Amino acid sequence: MWPLVAALLLGSWCCGSAQLLLSKVKSVEFTGCNETVIIPCFVLNVEAQSTKEMFVKWKLNRTYIFIYDGNVNNSTVDSNFSSAKISVVDLLKGDASLKMDKRDAVVGNYTCEVTELIREGKTVVELKYRMGKYTKCLASSSWFSPNEKILIVIFPVLAILLFWGKFGILTLKYKSARTNKRIILLLIAGLVLTVIVIVGAILFIPGEYPVKNASGLGLIVISTGILILLQYNVFMTAFGMTSFTIAILITQVLGYVLAVVGLCLCIMACEPVHGPLLISDLGVIALAELLGLVYMKFVGNSVYEQKPRNYH
Numbered sequence: 001m002w003p004l005v006a007a008l009l010l011g012s013w014c015c016g017s018a019q020l021l022l023s024k025v026k027s028v029e030f031t032g033c034n035e036t037v038i039i040p041c042f043v044l045n046v047e048a049q050s051t052k053e054m055f056v057k058w059k060l061n062r063t064y065i066f067i068y069d070g071n072v073n074n075s076t077v078d079s080n081f082s083s084a085k086i087s088v089v090d091l092l093k094g095d096a097s098l099k100m101d102k103r104d105a106v107v108g109n110y111t112c113e114v115t116e117l118i119r120e121g122k123t124v125v126e127l128k129y130r131m132g133k134y135t136k137c138l139a140s141s142s143w144f145s146p147n148e149k150i151l152i153v154i155f156p157v158l159a160i161l162l163f164w165g166k167f168g169i170l171t172l173k174y175k176s177a178r179t180n181k182r183i184i185l186l187l188i189a190g191l192v193l194t195v196i197v198i199v200g201a202i203l204f205i206p207g208e209y210p211v212k213n214a215s216g217l218g219l220i221v222i223s224t225g226i227l228i229l230l231q232y233n234v235f236m237t238a239f240g241m242t243s244f245t246i247a248i249l250i251t252q253v254l255g256y257v258l259a260v261v262g263l264c265l266c267i268m269a270c271e272p273v274h275g276p277l278l279i280s281d282l283g284v285i286a287l288a289e290l291l292g293l294v295y296m297k298f299v300g301n302s303v304y305e306q307k308p309r310n311y312h
């Protein structure tokens with residue numbers, strides 16, 4: 001008893017405290033991108049010369065999940081946290097951080113308890129999970145800035161308006177008994193696409209609701225593929241294929257493929273680098289619509305009028 005009291009008094013007299021000072025980190029986050037998860041715990045005033053003097057215990061809520069006994073240099077690990085470990089060689093530097101594979105990581109309050117002979121200290125760190133890998137790009141405004149969100153919606157909307165422009169020209173200039181059925185099909189498909197993109201925009205723009213926003217973006221990007229079919233059918237109904245319309249369609253297909261790739265990269269990537277790719281590809285799709293409209297308005301006419309003359 002007396003030696004202990006003496007040691008305590010001596011401890012607090014010589015070192016200011018019989019307590020171990022532990023780093024105070026309130027919480028750490030992990031995402032789908034973290035292969036391993038590290039819950040930090042640093043002793044700021046280690047004095048031990050050997051890990052034999054150290055004892056480290058980690059608990060989650062009230063259950064001990066990891067115990068390192070320096071005296072026998074052995075760790076005991078809860079079966080639910082089989083990958084959990086500390087780095088024994090770093091212990092003398094004060095590092096008692098718990099490392100585990102993502103598969104074992106569960107959110108909650110982890111308590112790190114370190115004992116060095118008679119000195120001890122503990123700290124609580126909350127481990128949080130942040131929606132990352134699969135929804136960050138799709139969902140949060142932290143991934144797409146408000147401006148980017150607007151561009152992502154504006155380009156498809158613009159493309160659809162341009163489609164309706166072409167549709168107008170088609171009905172005014174190229175209407176005939178032969179084309180009526182096609183025009184009705186184009187009208188229906190155009191309306192369906194318009195509704196899908198409006199629904200997509202309503203889901204995508206407001207707030208930070210990962211699933212809603214993600215489905216919205218998915219709807220918008222995937223449905224722009226319908227524009228290619230529409231553009232093809234508009235050309236076929238009006239004047240058939242020319243090398244210029246083929247070039248326009250190829251541009252549009254490329255824009256679409258890259259937009260879908262951009263969408264997938266956004267979903268899978270861990271860093272916000274693919275937003276601009278997605279946006280510029282949606283821009284290319286809109287540009288192809290614009291070229292289609294210009295071609296129909298100014299050039300297509302003459303092609304159409306020349307053809308019958310050639311056959312006479």
Ligand SMILES: *[C@@H]1O[C@H](CO)[C@@H](O)[C@H](O)[C@H]1NC(C)=O
Nearest residue numbers: 028029030031034036037038
């Ligand atoms: C997850 O990974 C990020 C980036 O590498 C890192 O900053 C963070 O500390 C990691 N989180 C945990 C709990 O290990």
Ligand SMILES: *[C@@H]1O[C@H](CO)[C@@H](O)[C@H](O)[C@H]1NC(C)=O
Nearest residue numbers: 060061062063106107108109
């Ligand atoms: C820890 O406690 C929190 C809430 O107090 C609970 O949600 C969580 O499931 C608990 N974790 C374990 C592993 O018991």
Ligand SMILES: *[C@@H]1O[C@H](CO)[C@@H](O)[C@H](O)[C@H]1NC(C)=O
Nearest residue numbers: 050051052072073074088089
């Ligand atoms: C404790 O065991 C680890 C391997 O588990 C070994 O690397 C380390 O040298 C050992 N330390 C001591 C002090 O025996």
Ligand SMILES: *[C@@H]1O[C@H](CO)[C@@H](O)[C@H](O)[C@H]1NC(C)=O
Nearest residue numbers: 069071072073074075076077
């Ligand atoms: C360490 O613990 C494991 C089981 O947890 C046991 O099998 C092993 O013999 C122990 N080693 C030492 C050196 O105590």
Ligand SMILES: *[C@@H]1O[C@H](CO)[C@@H](O)[C@H](O)[C@H]1NC(C)=O
Nearest residue numbers: 060063064065078079080081
């Ligand atoms: C380990 O997992 C099992 C099954 O999920 C659960 O019933 C048990 O409470 C867990 N133990 C701890 C210490 O979290």
Ligand SMILES: *[C@@H]1O[C@H](CO)[C@@H](O)[C@H](O)[C@H]1NC(C)=O
Nearest residue numbers: 107108109110124125126127
């Ligand atoms: C962890 O503790 C903090 C503060 O006591 C509390 O706000 C939080 O809800 C706890 N987290 C879990 C998952 O129990």
